[in-house]
């Protein structure tokens with residue numbers, strides 16, 4: 001895949017649960033006329049059940065193994081927009097494949113803003129269930145170093161979905177024009 005041009009590389013969205021990887025990834029895909037792959041949706045389709053049930057019935061280890069295999073497969077494809085789960089970058093193999101094959105965007109958000117989003121997430125994110133806000137904040141902080149490996153970062157605080165998506169699309173177009181000026 002190293003012969004793939006910058007313009008053809010797939011784009012990967014990373015960041016903590018609920019920052020908007022799925023929602024924003026879909027809009028970026030639409031704006032760039034690319035196919036969208038949400039790894040969690042693909043895993044749910046494979047098991048034909050929601051993520052919470054996969055965790056309960058099969059356990060996190062199986063979920064993480066499936067997540068890794070699906071991300072490796074998806075990163076082999078060009079011209080995709082791929083949203084991965086917030087825990088995916090815990091695995092070195094996933095970080096390596098995403099960073100070497102694709103362009104990785106970190107959707108960043110402050111804890112102050114994120115904590116208002118909890119009610120939208122608690123039912124569908126098994127990793128948050130059974131934790132109090134202090135424990136969730138601890139997890140939020142603990143996870144930040146894994147997202148520090150990325151190609152580009154966008155701070156989403158106080159931005160609506162379309163604003164974040166526009167920022168990503170514009171920064172990609174700028175990079176493409178700088179690094180591959182005669183290709184597009």
Ligand SMILES: Nc1ncnc2c1ncn2[C@@H]1O[C@H](COP(=O)(O)OP(=O)(O)O)[C@@H](O)[C@H]1O
Nearest residue numbers: 016017018019020021022023024120159160161
């Ligand atoms: N920029 C934003 N502003 C407000 N709400 C957002 C924004 N991005 C996402 N959301 C909402 O936050 C929730 C989680 O978004 P989602 O895309 O599922 O995040 P992730 O895939 O990172 O877990 C959804 O209800 C979504 O509508």
Ligand SMILES: O=C(O)C1=C[C@@H](OP(=O)(O)O)[C@@H](O)[C@H](O)C1
Nearest residue numbers: 016017018085086087125126127
């Ligand atoms: O951070 C995590 O460990 C997880 C994040 C979720 O994806 P989102 O980041 O899209 O919510 C999903 O993969 C699963 O519930 C585990």
Ligand SMILES: [Mg+2]
Nearest residue numbers: 021022040083
């Ligand atoms: Mg998601």
